[in-house]
Amino acid sequence: MTKAVVICPGRGTYNKPELGYLHRHFPDQDLLRSFDTQRSARGEAPLTELDGADKFSLSRHTRGDNASGLIYAATLGDFLTIDRDTIEIVAITGNSMGWYSALALAGALSPRDGFELVNTMGALMQEAMIGGQLVYPITGDNWVPEPEKRREIMNLIARIDERDDCVLTVSIDLGGMLVLAGNHHGLDTFKQAVPQIDGRYPMVLANHAAFHSHLQGPVAEKGRAALSDGLFASPDLPLVDGRGAIWWPGATKTAALWEYTLGHQVTETYDFARAIAVAAREFAPDLFIVTGPGTTLGGAVAQSLIAADWQGMQGKDDFKTRQQSDPILISMGMDDQRGRVTKEKNT
Template sequence: MTGTRKTAVLICPGRGTYNASELGYLAQHFPDAGMLAGFDAQRRSADQETLTALDSADRFSLSRHTRGDNASGLIFAATLGDFLSIDRDAVEIVAITGNSMGWYSALTCAGAMSPQDGFTLANTMGTLMQEALIGGQLVYPFMGEEWTPDIARRDTLLGFAAQINAQPGHVLLLSIELGGMLVLAGNEAGLSAFENAVERIDCRFPMRLGNHAAFHTPLQHPVARKGAALLGAGLFRQPDIPLIDGRGSIWWPHAVNTAQLRDYTLGYQVTEPYDFSRAIAVAAREFAPDLFIVTGPGTTLGGAVAQSLILADWRGMDSKTAFKAEQTKSAILVSMGMAAQRLSVTAN
């Protein structure tokens, strides 16, 4: 990358982003063989398949690669590797945020955990989620094809979910505010009731997310308790770069109470809704970056970032057409999972 140094907010993706097209991502992009070997050593000591073996498999397997105990480590490593590959002489990272388990990656990229400790966090929580596998998740849009904000429709859908949740034996709760999508989580009765009642859209939605539990809901309290018992306070430290969490709160360097950061990470972040849209709005308004950089793996989070910026009325964008015009003019969104865009923020 050449030219004037630009400011950027880094965005770390969550579960569901390491898929068939990402097979081999670590082999191609991870810049530190010794660090990756350390991650693999942690996996071997826990009798888990190494990231190297998973990433170098002959073919992608849904049952193997999307399990929480495998996917979390793969996604964490891919994200961290991309962060380490950014040309810091050309790009100044002014804040970091993430979606869902991307918070664990964000903590590490910001320096609030060492890479090995961050991997321990991501791998432990992913394994605990997989072992418990409490409930599930689905995705449903409230924006149309032009991404025009429709808050009334969002509120209607959430009201309908609340009605289902009030029925005996049914659990259905907001899990993630993901741009123009609502991620809902609950038990089988709650999820099925929603799926059977709402209009199908594009033959895709409502979309059930495979190997996903009811993340960011009170159903995860048992997982949160186990995580807190296993992951000590010594893992957390002062960040070097501001962090924006799933409430839109900013954790500033040199001003963080690390005990509170641990409590949020292993408590609220696990059992309460994750507002990714608000995190992006705060990033835009508080830091006004030149760029929003979405690390790999995958390319699916870019749409949610764009939709979140539209919801925030960032730079007057009010639709997909307006976003595309701004992107053509300023290239404000960089997805490192796309080869051409990746080259714009890396040294080679």
């Protein structure tokens, strides 16, 4: 049996290439219809309608109240297709919104309750739309960690955040990149203070609020009011959260899991790089499986493993060499890779 850590992607992973993903890969049509029923009861477009649209719409498909449900369903569908006869899943983690998906995959929430959590929080964040996010790299193209550059950027963030009209903080640590959250003054000040890289960065993320920052306090409060801790159970599989803490089967207090999910996880930095490092060191998997949708999270996983000095990998070349000889990372959003871990044929 191949031991694997499963990693759930977050917002920003359902884009034009992913249109039709649920139609192509979701294995349980009754479950998908139940999600559509939940959305229709809230006056929201069914997932099958969004996924089956003739054209991808940035303004429609990337809205929090639409994107969250699409991504959750794609993640869950991929997880259900993993060949458990050959793959032993030893732990589950996720990036940002992917934590909600991870809860369902690990059995801490039922699939339908997981969808209720995702749909509710996506709608609340879209309704409030407080602040924004941008992405900025802190390593070069070779993915080799640059501690001095990280320190310089972190000091700059702190100085900007000290200004009376600015809010700026690290939203997500992706290992080789930082996602920053803040108000518009804070984000604009950062953009003006740093050099542009590759004509792309700093990159503002469309339809993203200031996730994982204290600005989301009102959203967290509404989430706790709308979603009871009765939805949560002790997980069936170990969960690694956005601090690198592990929630163990049989040893998890569900009230604490609820409090973290709708408290710290919403309002504090999500340290994805640490979650990956802990998952690698504590569970020693043979393989990391990134569920769909999308293919963008694989680079962040690789950069996080490099930053953690996992199995001696020092940079991008080491990772690519390892992938060619003995792959340690499978992205299910890539048709040529998903067949390695599923029973699907001709995907």
